[in-house]
Amino acid sequence: MSEEPFDGDRSVLDLVGVGFGPSNLALAIAVAEHNAERRRTPGTPPVTAAFVERQRAFGWHRGMLLEDATMQVSFLKDLVTLRNPKSDFSFLCYLQSRDRLIDFINQKNFFPSRMEFHDYLQWAAELVDGDVTYGREVVAIRPVLHDGDVAWFDVVSADVTGAAEPLVHRARNLVLGTGLTPRLPDGVTADDRIWHTRDLLPSAERLKVEAPSSKRFVVVGAGQSAAEAVDYLHREFPQAEVNAVITRYGYSPADDSAFANRIFDPAAVDDFFAAPAQVKQMMLDYHGNTNYSVVDQDLIEDLSRRVYQEKVRGEERLRLLNVSKVTEAVRLGDKVHTVVESMITGERQVLEADAVVFATGYRQPDPAALLGDLAAECRRDEAGQVVVARDYRVDLGPRVRAGVYLQGGTEHTHGISSSLLSNTSVRSAEILASVARRTTSTQQPSLIS
Ligand SMILES: Cc1cc2nc3c(=O)[nH]c(=O)nc-3n(C[C@H](O)[C@H](O)[C@H](O)COP(=O)(O)OP(=O)(O)OC[C@H]3O[C@@H](n4cnc5c(N)ncnc54)[C@H](O)[C@@H]3O)c2cc1C
Numbered sequence: 001m002s003e004e005p006f007d008g009d010r011s012v013l014d015l016v017g018v019g020f021g022p023s024n025l026a027l028a029i030a031v032a033e034h035n036a037e038r039r040r041t042p043g044t045p046p047v048t049a050a051f052v053e054r055q056r057a058f059g060w061h062r063g064m065l066l067e068d069a070t071m072q073v074s075f076l077k078d079l080v081t082l083r084n085p086k087s088d089f090s091f092l093c094y095l096q097s098r099d100r101l102i103d104f105i106n107q108k109n110f111f112p113s114r115m116e117f118h119d120y121l122q123w124a125a126e127l128v129d130g131d132v133t134y135g136r137e138v139v140a141i142r143p144v145l146h147d148g149d150v151a152w153f154d155v156v157s158a159d160v161t162g163a164a165e166p167l168v169h170r171a172r173n174l175v176l177g178t179g180l181t182p183r184l185p186d187g188v189t190a191d192d193r194i195w196h197t198r199d200l201l202p203s204a205e206r207l208k209v210e211a212p213s214s215k216r217f218v219v220v221g222a223g224q225s226a227a228e229a230v231d232y233l234h235r236e237f238p239q240a241e242v243n244a245v246i247t248r249y250g251y252s253p254a255d256d257s258a259f260a261n262r263i264f265d266p267a268a269v270d271d272f273f274a275a276p277a278q279v280k281q282m283m284l285d286y287h288g289n290t291n292y293s294v295v296d297q298d299l300i301e302d303l304s305r306r307v308y309q310e311k312v313r314g315e316e317r318l319r320l321l322n323v324s325k326v327t328e329a330v331r332l333g334d335k336v337h338t339v340v341e342s343m344i345t346g347e348r349q350v351l352e353a354d355a356v357v358f359a360t361g362y363r364q365p366d367p368a369a370l371l372g373d374l375a376a377e378c379r380r381d382e383a384g385q386v387v388v389a390r391d392y393r394v395d396l397g398p399r400v401r402a403g404v405y406l407q408g409g410t411e412h413t414h415g416i417s418s419s420l421l422s423n424t425s426v427r428s429a430e431i432l433a434s435v436a437r438r439t440t441s442t443q444q445p446s447l448i449s
Pocket residue numbers: 018019020021022023024052053054055059060061064070071072073136137138139177178179180225407408419420421422
C-alpha cells in the first residue's frame with residue numbers, strides 16, 4: 001500500500017461522500033438535521049461533511065425522465081420520512097412549497113411521476129445546507145498514515161471540464177454513493193444509434209432531428225425500462241415499427257402486493273443481514289420479481305391494448321418478439337444490422353433498425369475499484385464479494401481505522417433494497433450514527449488544493 005505521510009496542518013472532515021445522488025443527498029440532510037440538533041446541546045461538536053459529484057448539477061436518471069413514467073416507490077419513502085416524519089425535507093413539505101399539496105392529495109395516488117420526484121430531489125438538493133462540489137469526479141483515494149495505521153483518506157477529485165486543478169478532501173470516513181453502471185451485452189458498444197436506456201431521451205431527441213422519418217426500432221429487455229422505452233418510442237415516432245425483443249413469453253408484472261412489499265422494510269435489512277448465505281439467496285430468488293425484469297401492471301395493460309388495437313386495424317407497429325434474443329447488433333452506415341434469434345426454433349430474422357435500445361440493466365461496480373492500493377485490504381467472502389458490516393462499513397482489517405461505508409452495492413449483505421430508494425432515509429441515518437460514534441475530532445472542514 002502506498003500511503004501519504006501525515007501532514008498535521010491539513011484539517012480533516014468527518015466524512016466525504018462520493019457521488020451526490022439520492023443516497024448521499026439523504027445523508028447530507030441527515031447530517032444537517034443531526035448538527036442542528038447538536039447545536040441545541042452546547043459542547044457537542046457537529047459532524048463535518050463534504051460531498052463530491054461528477055455531474056455539473058443535481059440530476060437523477062435524467063435520460064429516463066419520460067413523460068407519464070411514475071415512481072416505483074411510495075412518496076412516503078422519500079429522503080427523510082421513515083427516519084424523521086417531522087423533517088422539513090419531506091415530499092409533503094416539497095408539495096407545500098410548490099403550492100400543490102391539496103392537488104396531490106386529490107390525485108389519491110401514492111406514486112408521483114418520475115419528473116415530479118426529480119423536481120423534489122432537486123428542491124431538496126438546493127435546500128440542504130451542505131458542502132457539495134459539483135462537476136468533479138473522484139479519481140483517486142489515497143490512504144494517509146498516522147501512528148502506523150491508515151487514519152484518514154485523501155479524496156482526489158478532477159474537474160470534469162479539465163479546466164481546474166484537482167481538489168483533495170481529507171476525511172476520516174468515506175461514504176461511496178456512486179450508483180450503478182449501465183450494462184451492455186458483450187461486444188456491444190453504445191453510439192448514436194445503439195443506446196442504453198440510460199441515454200434514451202437525449203439520444204431519441206437527437207434522432208428526431210437527424211432522422212425524423214425513422215422507421216424501425218428494436219428494444220432489448222423485459223423489465224420496466226424496456227417496456228417504458230417501447231411505450232415511448234411507439235408514441236414519439238408514430239410512423240415507426242417498434243420491435244420488443246424479450247427472452248420471456250411476455251412482460252411479467254411487478255409484485256407490489258402488501259406482504260411482498262415488506263421485503264423493502266427497514267426490518268427486512270436486519271433479517272436479511274442475519275440470515276445464512278443460502279437463505280439470503282433464497283430471499284433474493286423469491287422476491288426478485290418485486291424489482292428485476294418486471295413491469296408495472298398498468299403499463300403492461302396499456303401496451304397489450306395497443307398491440308390488440310393494431311391487430312384490429314391491420315397495422316402492426318408494436319411487435320413482441322418473445323422467447324427471442326438479439327445475437328448481433330452491428331452498425332452499418334446510419335442503420336443497425338440486427339439479428340434476432342428465436343430461442344424456440346433457432347430461426348433468425350434480420351432487422352435493419354434506425355436505432356437499437358438495450359434495456360439490459362445495470363451492474364454494481366466493485367466498490368474496491370475506487371480504493372486504489374487499499375483495495376487489497378478489503379476482506380472478501382467465499383463468493384469474492386466485499387465483507388460489509390451491518391452499519392454498511394467495509395471490512396478493511398485492523399490497520400485501517402478510517403471508515404469506508406457503502407450506499408448501494410450491498411445486496412449480498414443487506415438485501416434487495418440496497419440500490420433502491422425504499423430504505424435510503426433509514427440507511428443514511430444508520431451510517432451517520434456509526435460515523436458520529438467513531439468521530440472524536442472537532443476540526444472544521446476545509447479543501448486542500
Ligand atoms: C430509470 C430508473 C428509475 C428508477 N426508479 C426507481 C424507483 O422508482 N424506486 C426505487 O426505489 N428505485 C428506482 N431506481 C433505482 C435507483 O438506483 C435509485 O432510484 C437511486 O438512483 C439510487 O440512488 P444513488 O444515490 O445510490 O445512486 P445514483 O442515483 O446512481 O447516484 C450516484 C451518483 O454518483 C455520481 N458518481 C458516480 N461516480 C462518481 C465519482 N467517481 N465521482 C463523483 N461522482 C460520482 C453519479 O454521477 C450519480 O449522480 C430507478 C433506477 C432507474 C435507472
